[in-house]
Amino acid sequence: MAWRALLDLLFPPQCAGCNALGAGLCDACVPRGIVRVRFPMLAVTAIGAYEGSLRTAVLALKDGRRDVAEALGRVTARLVARGSLLVPVPTTAKRRRVRGFDGVTLVARSAAQAAGARVVTALEHRSGDAQRGRSRTQRLEAHGRFACDPAGIAARRVTLFDDVCTTGSTLRDCAGAVREAGGIVEDAVVVAVTKSTASWNMPIVS
Numbered sequence: 001m002a003w004r005a006l007l008d009l010l011f012p013p014q015c016a017g018c019n020a021l022g023a024g025l026c027d028a029c030v031p032r033g034i035v036r037v038r039f040p041m042l043a044v045t046a047i048g049a050y051e052g053s054l055r056t057a058v059l060a061l062k063d064g065r066r067d068v069a070e071a072l073g074r075v076t077a078r079l080v081a082r083g084s085l086l087v088p089v090p091t092t093a094k095r096r097r098v099r100g101f102d103g104v105t106l107v108a109r110s111a112a113q114a115a116g117a118r119v120v121t122a123l124e125h126r127s128g129d130a131q132r133g134r135s136r137t138q139r140l141e142a143h144g145r146f147a148c149d150p151a152g153i154a155a156r157r158v159t160l161f162d163d164v165c166t167t168g169s170t171l172r173d174c175a176g177a178v179r180e181a182g183g184i185v186e187d188a189v190v191v192a193v194t195k196s197t198a199s200w201n202m203p204i205v206s
Contacts, residue, residue: 050192
């Protein structure tokens with residue numbers, strides 16, 4: 001797109017990790033290998049732990065950096081199976097208004113384009129309640145916060161997509177909503193998992 005080329009010329013993408021020009025996250029700042037953690041009825045795969053350049057990139061995404069969203073999408077694309085159906089975990093309406101876009105959905109679309117997959121925005125918040133700022137206990141106790149539109153996912157196998165897995169409660173809540181709507185979900189792809197979650201779940205690093 002001509003407008004995007006002009007935007008990149010005026011405001012070139014800059015690595016959130018090291019500030020190098022060229023991409024929202026450069027190859028040198030991407031962790032090597034992947035991390036897998038498992039919850040009851042849900043396996044989660046991540047690029048790495050929520051620390052260092054990956055944490056900085058996620059925070060930049062939450063601040064509204066579209067170049068970082070696109071870069072994270074290209075990075076997570078290697079975790080996405082070709083032909084799969086990605087269902088992003090939605091942000092709250094309030095945060096969408098502040099940022100001007102849904103960061104997780106933008107990352108998912110970038111990943112899907114690179115991986116030959118498809119995105120269906122089937123989930124929505126039942127309320128404006130967000131997990132950010134909650135204690136671990138409060139996060140684990142939260143449930144019933146999402147609704148799922150069965151159109152496009154009923155009787156289909158889907159993969160949940162999110163930016164950070166902290167306790168797994170949001171992903172499990174979303175998985176429950178997808179199953180209630182008739183979808184089949186056993187896997188999730190995220191950008192990063194917190195160290196406490198990874199340690200608690202005895203991750204597989206490859």
